Amino acid sequence: MDDSVSILFYSSKQQHFMVYYIGSKPRVYLETTVISYLVARPSNNVKVASWQQITQQLWEDYTDEFTFVVSPVVLTEAIQGDANVVQRRRDVLSNLTVLEVLPEADILAQKMLDVGAVPQSSRSDAQHIAIATTHGVEYLVSWNQKHIVNENKREHINQVCREAGFSPITIYTPAELMREFQMKEKEFENYTDPILEECYRIKEEFNAQFNSLEELSAHLRKVQEECKQQGMKVVSYYVPPSERKKRLSSTDDKILDTTSQ
DSSP: OOOOEEEEEEEEETEEEEEEEEESOOOEEEEEEHHHHHHOOOOSSSHHHHHHHHHHHHHHTTTTTOOOEEHHHHHHTTSOOOHHHHHHHHHHTTTEEEOOOOHHHHHHHHHHHTSSSSOOOOOOHHHHHHHHHHHTOOOOOOOOOTTSHHHHHHHHHHHHHTTOOOOEEEEEOOHHHHTTTTTOOOOOOOOOOOHHHHHHHHHHHHTOSSHHHHHHHHHHHHHHHHHTTTTOOEOOOOOOOHHHHHHHHHHHHHHHHHHHO
């Protein structure tokens, strides 16, 4: 059981809420495009190379700051595409914690699809977000600007999560996440490149294999069981809404008790 507590404080100086963590390191869900950038061959394209460098920096310099997690969706998408890089993706993923696919994630993913927060043709992207959200993961990082790291999509996704009773997950690119932790700011414009195009093609082909979210979820649970058989760490951080309320109430009482002393 993860007994870390996150508390929101409003910063009038910076005009936004800041999250402070007590206990365990914040968890970061690595969506498949991040893994692809991490292991891709060095690019001669300046912008692609920059994204590769940022991804490598997150992976190498922030291991002590975050707990990186993935899901059966990432594991399944990562073994698609160019056979020459599949093994490198496998090597990276082999030591990461795998989040369980919960029934609550299926329900949340379907809601995202139903209201258009994520396109019907991109069920796996809805599952990425839903799995991370239902487990209470603090951050999801991705280079997928079509359906995930998109300002309009992010707000719609957050709205669906709130209406479903979950705390919205913070969705960032690796660059944005590192800026959150006071790294040097760099601006990257929205563009396509060979690595992202390959990721999009993989996602399109992968999603085309399933006629419904139920079929996709059944496949992911099969992958999940294979992970367990292979000795990979598969966990659940899910906390029922009633328990979340109790924890928040307990945290509020402790804060009030501290301020009254």
